[in-house]
Amino acid sequence: MQEDFLHYIWKHKKIDFGELKTTNNEDLIINSVGTYNTNSGPDFFNSKIKIGNQLWAGNVEIHVKSSDWFLHNHETDMNYDNVILHVVWEEDTEVFRKDNTVLPTLELNSLVKPNTLENYRNLFSKGNKWINCENDFNSISPFLMNNWLERLYFERLERKSGAMDTMLKSSKNNWEAVLFKMLLKNFGLKVNGNAFGSLGNSIDFSIVRKVQSNHLSLEALLFGQMGLLENSIENAYYMELSKEYKFLKQKFGLDNTNVIPAQFFRLRPLNFPTIRLSQLACLYNKHQNLFSKIIETSTIEDFYDLLNVGTSNFWNTHYTFQKESKARVKMLSKSFIDLLLINTVLPLKFSYNKQNGISDDSILIDMANAIKPEKNNVISAFNRLKDVANTSLHSQALIQLKSEYCNKHRCLQCAIGNSILNK
Structure with missing residues (x-):
């Protein structure tokens, strides 16, 4: 008991x-x-x-x-x-x-009541179960499920906004600086997220502002701080970047001793740090006031246009500095943009609305429902129990459900658990 x-x-x-x-x-x-x-x-x-x-x-x-x-x-x-x-x-x-x-x-x-006690004992019965309610999950009504998932989605946004509030405070309410750090971390994905995050912490955004109109300077800043310009490589592009980074390092007193080295191992070439950093540099070179544009944009189609960037020309024939490859224009894919929307843009817009007393979240809901669900082990396991993850709102909500309710056996605080107890 x-x-x-x-x-x-x-x-x-x-x-x-x-x-x-x-x-x-x-x-x-x-x-x-x-x-x-x-x-x-x-x-x-x-x-x-x-x-x-x-x-x-x-x-x-x-x-x-x-x-x-x-x-x-x-x-x-x-x-x-x-x-x-x-x-x-x-x-x-x-x-x-x-x-x-x-x-x-x-x-x-x-x-x-006997049925309440029996349902409770069945729900918390010991056994090799992935989640406590897996035997009843498929029986939950669509109305209850959809309402609960929407609430869970906003719980997850609230959790993410907490970290954002901390960054906002440390940057003296500079939303552009917060966006840059968040984008940089999420451009690194799971493997290089911490490395790219440490890179963002090593650069004051005012320096990015000063160099972003010069594409080569911005790439040199990112590659150099990440420690990717420390070898002796004989190609003109690499040597030009190295020269520019040495100038920037001296001019701004840059220090990258606390930057975590980026990993290339077991990554698809399109996710190599070199490609992702070049794409980010292109994004900031193209949009001088990216945060303002993100706040003004309200449809998925417009976001695909806004974030439709590639790399500098060198990377059309390279994945690393050393080796040439078959020519390929490396634009941000829609699936990658979806991840940026899920993990950066929507949490940022939510946090901005909250800070400014904007209570209408209908645009966030519409956008989250317009993005395809993520694919991972948690979502796949839920879908085996019930075909429930049809949008990114659902997948984000299910991640929140699994991590904050199922894993912690908080069934009594969960609408699904309550529904089962009330049978």
Whole structure:
């Protein structure tokens, strides 16, 4: 038995409210269960309960066993002085107030509706299950599923906006600087995300501003800080970049000692750091005020046009500085742009709206629903249970569901888990 389940029982009134009695056989009428408290202190505030002939207003504390009151040292905590009812699964000892009167106790083990208890035990039964509700996941109604996934999507945006708020504060509210750092990290994808992120932290965005109109200078800045210009390579392009980076390093006092080296191993050539950095340089060389354009853009088609960039000419015939390859124009693919939209653009627009008091999120929802879902092991596993991930909103929501609810067994705080318990 989990205490969370007892919170659920009390909050949603999943007991027979007919003729309740305390463990001391006093009549009990619950007028209001109170407000659920997720912070420290009693579990429910401002409850209204009639015990015997006396109407009480105060707090309710819930435990699996009544002796947990002493296990948690509530008898010495003044925050619990206003508890008017102790709700427990089993009373194994009496609890006394400071004036030595018995704290009224309600024992739940004979009051919970049988189907609720059976559903709870089935949901949390031990076994080799990927998620607790995998046997019932397919039975969840589309209406409940869609509403819950939309809420989870915004939970995920909220989590991402927290990291963004920290970056915004450190950059003195420079949204362009925050966008640059986020884009740089996400251009690195999973393998080089941390490396590209450390590169972003090594460059003040004011330097990017000063050089972005000169494409060669911007590439030299990115390649040089990433440590990709430290070899002796005999080609004109490489030598020109090296010369320009040495000038920039001296002029701006650049330091890349804390930049994590980028990896080429086990990457598709189109994801090589050289290609992604050149594409990012092209993007910033083409758009001098990229953040403003992103905020003004509101359709997927317009974003595909905005982010439609390639590399400098050298990379049309190269993937690395050393070796020439078959000629190929290396534009950002739509699937890569989708990842940038999911992981950078939409969280950024959400955070910007929140900071500026814009409550209409319809554009974000429309855009998220216009992007194809991501492909990974989590999404594939959910789709095997139920064909549910049809858009990026769904896939992002399912990632949030798995990481923040399923993995932590928070079924009682999940709309799907609640639906199963209510069967």
